[in-house]
Amino acid sequence: MxxxxxxxxxxxxxxxxxxxxxxxxxxxxxxxxxxxxxxxxxxxxxxxxxxxxxxxxxxxxxxxxxxxxxxxxxxxxxxxxxxxxxxxxxxxxxxxxxxxxxxxxxxxxxxxxxxxxxxxxxxxxxxxxxxxxxxxxxxxxxxxxxxxxxxxxxxxxxxxxxxxxxxxxxxxxxxxxxxxxxxxxxxxxxxxxxxxxxxxGCLLTDKNFARRMKDTLDHGYRTFRETISLKWGRHFRYSKDFKLVLGRDEPENESLRSFAHSDDLIFEVENKKGPTLVLKGYDPGPEVLTIAAGLVQRFSSFKDSPEIEVEYWLVKDRTNIRKVRAKKLSDEEIERMKV
Ligand code: SF4
Incomplete structure (x- = not known):
């Protein structure tokens, strides 16, 4: 004083x-x-x-x-x-x-x-x-x-x-x-x-997080909330319009589900016997759907099984569950999409 x-x-x-x-x-x-x-x-x-x-x-x-x-x-x-x-x-x-x-x-x-x-x-x-x-x-x-x-x-x-x-x-x-x-x-x-x-602690100094953030800023995002989920999962870019995010464990699956945009598609093996994948983008065609399912299979215990069927639904329409056959993806294809 x-x-x-x-x-x-x-x-x-x-x-x-x-x-x-x-x-x-x-x-x-x-x-x-x-x-x-x-x-x-x-x-x-x-x-x-x-x-x-x-x-x-x-x-x-x-x-x-x-x-x-x-x-x-x-x-x-x-x-x-x-x-x-x-x-x-x-x-x-x-x-x-x-x-x-x-x-x-x-x-x-x-x-x-x-x-x-x-x-x-x-x-x-x-x-x-x-x-x-x-x-x-x-x-x-x-x-x-x-x-x-x-x-x-x-x-x-x-x-x-x-x-x-x-x-x-x-x-x-x-x-x-x-x-x-x-x-x-x-x-x-x-x-x-x-x-x-x-x-x-600052994630912006983390090279992996920075790469994902840069990818998101370059391709656009719909809501600020979407950028929060950049800290979870494996990230893949199929094209400028479609991005795929795959949980690495159950807490990440849960976080990705809860932070997904209402227009995102969620992919899971029936009864959650594998990771959750969130597909970001509007109206994906059959090719991107099979790739999304393929990523789910590749990172699940069905990795070496014949192609499996994966369930998917729109976040805003959880009752309309559809199925798609997974495409077997090579390591090179996966590597190419990695963000
Ligand atoms: S951007 Fe730089 S100044 Fe800001 S919180 Fe991160 S490390 Fe600190």
Whole structure:
């Protein structure tokens, strides 16, 4: 708290991005020690790849309230066409941060907080944490002067809360680079033991997921919900109009069934004696139907049997079950369709 001229104490408030990783926890700890009331924000990825539980647990241990903001269709637009490009896979890290920080900024203004802070460290990541990227992200998220990076603040221009004396710059840190030593030392000092490994979890950095997402963005999708099911199953593309997704185990079969679009076709061996396949696309002809059935047979215990019949139905018309004879597929044919 600081004294205002009319002697009324002002509570300094800040919105902190909490991921559950060590850097975000340390940043919150440091800001709290400056007497600032911290409100946490956790951004949940549409694909559920990051660990919300850990972030909420960390917030509870810090004694701060944390809200969850969901990344949605707007985020998918960014993944589709990021202004600042991709990292090693389909991760649009700079645009992703701009989007999240801008939303954190809106939240900051809505609750009358004084600034936003993050656990970013100068030079830790080549794409989004070099000096020029930090500045650009701050500018494009409309947080100029209001975005504090407590772990490296002494190496950056003073922010408005520092200039106005709301927080003491001398008590902020000057960590830079990729080393984790100073953070681990601070974790020992603060007895922080439970945190996520650095940079873990984002599916957009996973080459397999990125390939499927790219295929979907290139060929189109009907609903945002459809993109969530990209994290399950084996994916095959028959043509630009038809895609086939096959569950690898029962939980995946179940997830694929429940996230299927109402115009998708579901393929299964009678009595569920094999994987579930979801065929995406409208009005498939006989060839694609036999291939869908062939994939179901190939990945079932009937792999070496003569061609079997596979049941299929439209998601929105579960009562109209039809049958199609599977086409035996060679490994080369399967490999060619793999996404
Ligand atoms: S790794 Fe994923 S969550 Fe993190 S900034 Fe990049 S795109 Fe965003």
């Amino acid at each position: 600081i004294q205002q001229s009319n002697a009324q104490p002002k509570t300094v408030k800040a919105v902190g991005l909490i991921s559950g990783g060590l850097d975000s926890i340390l940043a919150a700890k440091i800001v709290q020690e400056l007497g600032v009331k911290v409100q946490g924000v956790y951004f949940a990825m549409p694909w559920g790849c990051c660990d919300k539980t850990k972030a909420l647990q960390a917030s509870a241990q810090l004694g701060i309230d944390c809200i969850v903001l969901q990344l949605d269709e707007r985020y998918l637009e960014i993944v589709k066409k990021p202004k600042h490009g991709y990292g090693s896979a389909l991760n649009p890290c700079v645009d992703c941060r701009i989007h999240m920080f801008a939303r954190a900024g809106q939240y900051m203004r809505s609750i009358g907080a004084d600034f936003v802070f993050t656990g970013e460290i100068l030079g830790q990541r080549p794409m989004s944490q070099m000096r020029h990227s930090l500045r650009m992200i701050e500018r494009e998220s409309q947080l100029e002067g209001c975005l504090l990076r407590p772990l490296c603040a002494q190496l950056l221009e003073p922010t408005i809360p520092e200039q106005e004396g709301l927080i003491d710059r001398q008590r902020l840190l000057n960590i830079s680079g990729r080393t984790r030593k100073p953070q681990l030392e601070l974790a020992r000092r603060y007895q922080i033991k439970d945190f996520l490994p650095p940079a873990g």
